[in-house]
Amino acid sequence: MNWKKIRTVLLTALFLSLIPVTRYYQIDQPILRSLEGRRPLNPVELHLAGEFVESNLGTEIDSNGSVTLRMLAQQYLFIPHCVLIPAGVPVHLRITSADAVHSFAIEGTGYNVKVLPGTVSQTQLQFPDAGVYKTACREFCGAGHYAMRSVVKVVPREQFPALRPEERGNCAAE
Numbered sequence: 001m002n003w004k005k006i007r008t009v010l011l012t013a014l015f016l017s018l019i020p021v022t023r024y025y026q027i028d029q030p031i032l033r034s035l036e037g038r039r040p041l042n043p044v045e046l047h048l049a050g051e052f053v054e055s056n057l058g059t060e061i062d063s064n065g066s067v068t069l070r071m072l073a074q075q076y077l078f079i080p081h082c083v084l085i086p087a088g089v090p091v092h093l094r095i096t097s098a099d100a101v102h103s104f105a106i107e108g109t110g111y112n113v114k115v116l117p118g119t120v121s122q123t124q125l126q127f128p129d130a131g132v133y134k135t136a137c138r139e140f141c142g143a144g145h146y147a148m149r150s151v152v153k154v155v156p157r158e159q160f161p162a163l164r165p166e167e168r169g170n171c172a173a174e
């Protein structure tokens with residue numbers, strides 16, 4: 001084997017090793033969840049109890065001032081269908097699936113989060129300015145895949161705390 005081949009093999013190995021790293025860094029692994037003594041997420045019971053009950057979905061300002069956005073993906077919608085988040089601050093997204101594998105992509109941005117049943121995918125979103133973004137599912141998940149869309153509305157930071165929790169969750173303020 002000459003050096004050129006060795007270099008090609010090494011670069012390929014390096015490239016392939018990046019795929020699991022970028023894919024899984026944001027996923028709350030079930031094995032870690034059980035090692036930490038937390039109950040596994042059961043996709044069919046999400047609406048009954050726990051973090052992803054309907055009343056807990058949407059954007060929330062935590063006691064320490066940080067912003068968390070909780071969402072649910074299911075065939076063939078994102079819940080809430082429209083969410084409001086503040087501009088200029090990091091928003092901690094936590095999203096899980098009630099059925100198939102989906103992907104939550106915010107169009108016009110680099111955000112594309114794979115969503116799996118039984119695990120929580122998380123990432124940090126940040127938008128410098130107010131605006132309206134369309135989102136789409138980018139993982140083929142069945143007959144209604146191409147209609148699986150929603151909206152993220154980024155509102156000025158100072159406007160956000162004035163919104164009632166139910167307005168933050170479903171864009172009812174509009």
Ligand code: CUA
Nearest residue numbers: 137139141145
């Ligand atoms: Cu959900 Cu495609």
